[in-house]
Amino acid sequence: MGWLWRVAPRGPTEGERRDAFALNLSGFRTEGRRTRMGRVCRYLPVLPEHAMALRTPLHDQHLSDGAKIVDFSGWDMPLHYGSQIDEHHAVRRAAGVFDVSHMCVVDLRGADARPLLSRLIANDPGKLKSPGRALYTCMLNTRGGVIDDLIVYFFADDWYRMVVNAGTRDKDVAWLRQHADALSVEVLERRDLAMLAVQGPQARALAAPLVGVAAERALALKPFSAAVDGDWMVARTGYTGEDGWEVVLPAGEARETWQALLAAGVRPCGLGARDTLRLEAGMNLYGQDMDEDVSPLACGLGWTVAWAPEDRDFIGRAALEAERAAGPPPRFVGLLLEDRGVLRAGYPVHVPEGEGIVTSGGFSPTLSRSIGLARLPAGESGRCEVEIRGRRLSARIVSPPFVRHGEPRIDL
Amino acid sequence: MSEVPSELKYTSDHEWLRIEDDGNVVVGVTDHAQAALGELVFVELPEQGSEVGQGDACAVVESVKAASDVYAPITGEILETNEQLGDAPEKVNQDPYGDGWLFRMRPADVDALGDLLDADAYQALLDELD
Numbered sequence: 001m002g003w004l005w006r007v008a009p010r011g012p013t014e015g016e017r018r019d020a021f022a023l024n025l026s027g028f029r030t031e032g033r034r035t036r037m038g039r040v041c042r043y044l045p046v047l048p049e050h051a052m053a054l055r056t057p058l059h060d061q062h063l064s065d066g067a068k069i070v071d072f073s074g075w076d077m078p079l080h081y082g083s084q085i086d087e088h089h090a091v092r093r094a095a096g097v098f099d100v101s102h103m104c105v106v107d108l109r110g111a112d113a114r115p116l117l118s119r120l121i122a123n124d125p126g127k128l129k130s131p132g133r134a135l136y137t138c139m140l141n142t143r144g145g146v147i148d149d150l151i152v153y154f155f156a157d158d159w160y161r162m163v164v165n166a167g168t169r170d171k172d173v174a175w176l177r178q179h180a181d182a183l184s185v186e187v188l189e190r191r192d193l194a195m196l197a198v199q200g201p202q203a204r205a206l207a208a209p210l211v212g213v214a215a216e217r218a219l220a221l222k223p224f225s226a227a228v229d230g231d232w233m234v235a236r237t238g239y240t241g242e243d244g245w246e247v248v249l250p251a252g253e254a255r256e257t258w259q260a261l262l263a264a265g266v267r268p269c270g271l272g273a274r275d276t277l278r279l280e281a282g283m284n285l286y287g288q289d290m291d292e293d294v295s296p297l298a299c300g301l302g303w304t305v306a307w308a309p310e311d312r313d314f315i316g317r318a319a320l321e322a323e324r325a326a327g328p329p330p331r332f333v334g335l336l337l338e339d340r341g342v343l344r345a346g347y348p349v350h351v352p353e354g355e356g357i358v359t360s361g362g363f364s365p366t367l368s369r370s371i372g373l374a375r376l377p378a379g380e381s382g383r384c385e386v387e388i389r390g391r392r393l394s395a396r397i398v399s400p401p402f403v404r405h406g407e408p409r410i411d412l
Numbered sequence: 413m414s415e416v417p418s419e420l421k422y423t424s425d426h427e428w429l430r431i432e433d434d435g436n437v438v439v440g441v442t443d444h445a446q447a448a449l450g451e452l453v454f455v456e457l458p459e460q461g462s463e464v465g466q467g468d469a470c471a472v473v474e475s476v477k478a479a480s481d482v483y484a485p486i487t488g489e490i491l492e493t494n495e496q497l498g499d500a501p502e503k504v505n506q507d508p509y510g511d512g513w514l515f516r517m518r519p520a521d522v523d524a525l526g527d528l529l530d531a532d533a534y535q536a537l538l539d540e541l542d
Contacts, residue, residue: 084476085451272450272476340498342454342474363453363476370454389456389472 056101057194057251061258065268073167075102077271084272088365091240091277092406095200095207096269097261102166105193105248106173110185113160117152120179122296122314124306128154134224134237137304138296139172140316144323145292148172149284149301151237153226161233163195163246165286179315193231194254198266199244199277201406204236206264210257211247218245239274241281241404279371280364282334282400288345289332289359289373297323298375299359300332300400328378330356334400335372336410337386339393343372348387349395353379358386366403367412373400414444414538417509421525422534423485428509435522439485440513441473441504444538449475452501457493457515464490464517466524471514473504486524488517 053076062069067078078099080087090096108116117125123137133154139147148168153161164172169189176187198207208215212232221227226235233248249257262268275285282300284290290299297305297320305320306312323329335358337343343361350356354377361372376384376397385392398410416422421429426445430438446452454474464470464484471482493515497503504512519525529537 079477080450083451276476340454341456342479344479363474 054102056099057254058099058101058258061255062099062268065262067268067270070271072102072271073165075166077102078268080270080272081268084270084276085365087267087269087273088276090267091200091242091269091273092366092403093201095198095203095244095266096273097203097207097258097266098197098199098269098271098274099194099254099258100197100246100274101194101251101254103195104164104166104169104172105190105195106162106164106169106176107188107190108160108162108176108180108185109158109188110183111158112180112183112185113158116176116180116183116185117160118312119314120176121150121152122305122316122320124308124312125152125154125160126309126312127306128152128160131155132221132225132227134226134235136224138290138301139175140296140314140320141292142315142319143292144295144297144316144319146286146290146294146296146299146301147175147292149286149290149304151235153233153235155226155228163248167287192251193248194251196247196249196254196257196261197238197240197244197274198247198261199238199240199242200266201243203242203244203266206266207245207247207261210260210264211245212249212253221245239281239283240277241283241401242277242406276362276365279360279362279373280366280401280403282373282402284373285360294375295320295323295329297329298332300373302329331376331378332359333374333376334398334402334410335361335374335384335386335395336367336398336402336412337370337372337393337395339395341388341393342370343386343388343395345372347372349374349376350385350387350392351376351379351381351383351397353377353381356384364402366406367408369412371402414442414447415509416442416444416531416535416538418531420509420531421528422531422537423483423528424537425483425485427482427485429485429525429528430509430513431525432516436491436516436518437486437488437525438513438516439482440508441482442534443508446505446508446512449473449480450477451475452504455497455501455504455514457495457497458484458490460490460493462490464488473501473514482514484517485528486517487520489520490515491518492516 062078070079121137150164213229213234217227218234221236231250235246238244347358356376358372358374364371426442456472458470466487468484469481470484
């Protein structure tokens with residue numbers, strides 16, 4: 001048995017073919033991407049920045065919980081603890097906890113924190129009017145491409161916090177520092193902190209007594225708000241389409257908190273379930289649905305770009321304005337496969353207007369159907385054909401999310 | 413530790429073959445393969461009656477993680493496929509050497525079966541992977 005390489009830009013070489021099975025066993029992302037990651041990991045002796053795999057403070061805990069560990073952006077992370085599908089359902093129906101300590105907390109401290117953000121993010125930090133509010137945004141390069149997507153929290157005029165992706169943390173921090181250089185602001189990478197995502201309809205109730213922010217305060221948080229107490233932060237945010245919290249805490253308290261959550265009935269969940277949950281929720285994955293060569297207008301994130309006020313000159317603005325003036329952007333849509341099969345990133349999509357591509361795809365445990373996200377030429381089509389191993393299968397074009405708060409949001 | 417039944421033949425691509433009394437063979441993926449793949453959500457099987465050559469990609473198993481080809485372990489004719497997998501691909505995970513079989517073939521050349529791995533050789537290959 002061997003792995004499908006047909007969606008990769010080129011076929012595997014003999015050496016890769018031999019390694020294909022082993023590579024894929026440790027891979028987590030869909031194949032187009034994994035091929036590249038696999039090659040990097042295997043044929044360059046070390047990852048660019050790190051000589052060995054990075055581990056979260058919960059690594060040993062994951063092993064004792066029976067996790068299958070895989071490489072994710074240079075980090076040893078749990079893929080699942082036995083059944084990815086059961087973990088997915090636990091989050092939709094009850095509560096699950098994810099170790100997301102590979103993501104990076106970056107504090108911006110100083111009087112110029114807001115001017116820095118105003119220059120670097122495509123959404124408007126001016127929307128953050130009261131302490132504790134959070135904002136989802138892209139950080140763009142001068143070409144309008146997405147350097148990263150992130151959440152920024154506002155705690156004080158001289159204290160903003162960003163949570164950025166694991167795979168982009170080094171370049172993000174370098175970019176922030178480069179632009180902070182002439183300003184009165186410090187960019188602090190908080191490697192001393194861990195982060196847990198507790199998600200699901202019962203998540204807040206079960207976790208409330210176990211977090212280092214008073215339960216009353218934590219439970220009063222509105223969506224996209226956060227409360228801090230010392231090195232603890234509780235935010236009502238997530239990446240699953242369910243209610244819940246993302247909890248930042250001192251690394252030294254991560255293990256005890258994890259164990260307490262499990263004892264309270266919260267199920268440990270790995271990156272596999274995290275991916276199917278975010279896909280059902282219609283949420284983008286950096287590196288897959290967008291990257292430095294894709295603008296937010298071309299990946300469904302136009303709503304995060306704040307054009308007003310017009311005089312806010314954020315990096316990438318000129319490129320986005322030129323893109324907008326040039327005509328309608330590509331469509332970024334959801335796909336529901338009507339035939340049997342599984343959509344995967346990299347598959348070509350045919351519509352009357354031309355050819356597009358599946359950027360994320362997989363099996364939806366909630367819908368028991370295959371779903372995906374795709375970038376298509378501008379147009380109005382309601383249906384398309386996806387090319388899977390040389391055959392064209394019929395798919396419906398839908399508007400994500402597919403699932404929200406446990407319920408299907410599209411007609412099957 | 414994955415199961416490697418002693419009475420079966422194996423390929424280095426993690427497929428197993430059961431040689432039946434009439435000389436036909438049943439083909440599936442090994443316990444190691446199903447565990448490595450993760451939970452299966454879709455299986456695409458060859459057409460009944462089709463002729464396949466050794467090494468041809470003739471079936472696809474798709475898990476929550478990825479799609480992977482299943483190669484014909486020998487040259488021959490596809491006699492039957494496991495239609496139960498259409499609605500229940502998870503049978504491959506639950507019972508890879510039993511209800512999770514993929515297809516049955518008639519070998520074009522019975523001598524080709526001699527080139528397959530026996531259980532000890534396949535176990536040795538697995539040990540090497542660890």
